[in-house]
Amino acid sequence: MAAEYILTLSCPNRPGIVAAVAEAIFQYGGNIRDAQQYDDQAATRFFTRIMLDDAGNLNLDGLKAEMAKVAERFSMQWAIRDRSQKRRVMLLVSKFDHCLADILYRWRIGELPMVPTAIISNHPLATYPHLDFTGIPFFHMPISKESKPEQEAQIWKLVQETETDLVVLARYMQILSDDLAGKLAGRCINIHHSFLPGFKGAKPYHQAHARGVKLIGATAHYVTADLDEGPIIEQDVERISHKDTPDDLVRQGRDIERRVLSRALTWHLEDRVLMNGSRTVVFRD
Structure with missing residues (x-):
């Protein structure tokens, strides 16, 4: 060919x-x-x-x-x-691993054309007993307010050493510093568990439940120094009802997050996302 x-x-x-x-x-x-x-x-x-x-x-x-x-x-x-030169992708994750599991599955069946360079978590390897990390280096990098500069320096060093092209925050529940966000400008994707720009910050599903919303969603966007305000790549929603509890919303939200992040990642890997100021142009099939 x-x-x-x-x-x-x-x-x-x-x-x-x-x-x-x-x-x-x-x-x-x-x-x-x-x-x-x-x-x-x-x-x-x-x-x-x-x-x-x-x-x-x-x-x-x-x-x-x-x-x-x-x-x-x-x-x-x-x-x-x-196109034969696959992008090198680093995955950052915290306790919730559903997005990571979905990305690894899609990669292993050939749906995501990428080379995983590392998995970094602020939780130990034992947190993910049901996931197969074979062939992917895993790094446990605990973080605290005091150790954050040192931990982010380790992440950046690893990005450089592994020649990583893209960093994916697969429910990595830590806010990147302005310094690291700046270094990764245009090559770091985050999945936010709400339909931005609404319900930012902690417990968005609980915020949504308290407001009685009828739709919940998720947003994949590029990371910038402005929290949860980077250029949006993809979004999706699900209809809910007054009968749904916050736990129901979290469960349904996991499904939205998985598919939104996988689509955004796929489009980035296929060069379908072009920056347009604070927005993006996405050339879908």
């Missing part, structure tokens, strides 16, 4: 962008297999995701050099990635 590549870009919108990119791909032997684009008229920015392969004589270095020229001409942010 021909090697496949994904080209993503964003830039101020103006005529000629698509023509210039398509010409560069054609000129250096590429074949466009799929293309999605979006024009944000309010922000006057253009976004596109292009999947291409080798038409028989692809000159990848030449294409990259030509795209650099096109990018300079149109003030583009761009990247091109070989």
Whole structure:
């Protein structure tokens, strides 16, 4: 099978962008297999995701050099990635392991194209007796208010040593410092157990129950220094009734959290998420 590549870009919108990119791909032997684009008229920015392969004589270095020229001409942010090069992903978790279990299952059956670099928890390995961590290094990193700077320094060192591309907070119930959040900007995904921006902070399901809500949800977003306010990637909801207890909401919430996080992770791994200021553009299938 021909090697496949994904080209993503964003830039101020103006005529000629698509023509210039398509010409560069054609000129250096590429074949466009799929293309999605979006024009944000309010922000006057253009976004596109292009999947291409080798038409028989692809000159990848030449294409990259030509795209650099096109990018300079149109003030583009761009990247091109070989689809066979799987991203390296670090998973952080606390006591609740349902999201971690779901990610590991999807990875093992080949649904998530990634390479797990490590699992880090502020709880010991014995917390997860029913999960299979075979082949994935596990690190127990306890944390307290006093030890947080040291613990986060260990996490950052491990990110660098393992050449991790993406960090996933799979119900990691610790708030990252501004310093670590800044270092991981654009490559750290969190699952929040409510439909943001409502019910932030502790016990969101209890807050929702107290307010008598009829829908509960979950939100996957990129981590920023502003707590639970990073660019949103995916959300989903479930309808509930007045008969449901807080425990019922937690149980139903686990299912929402699993599927929302897995979709957000999948889309990131497939280069379907492009940053658009405080928002995201998500190119779904």
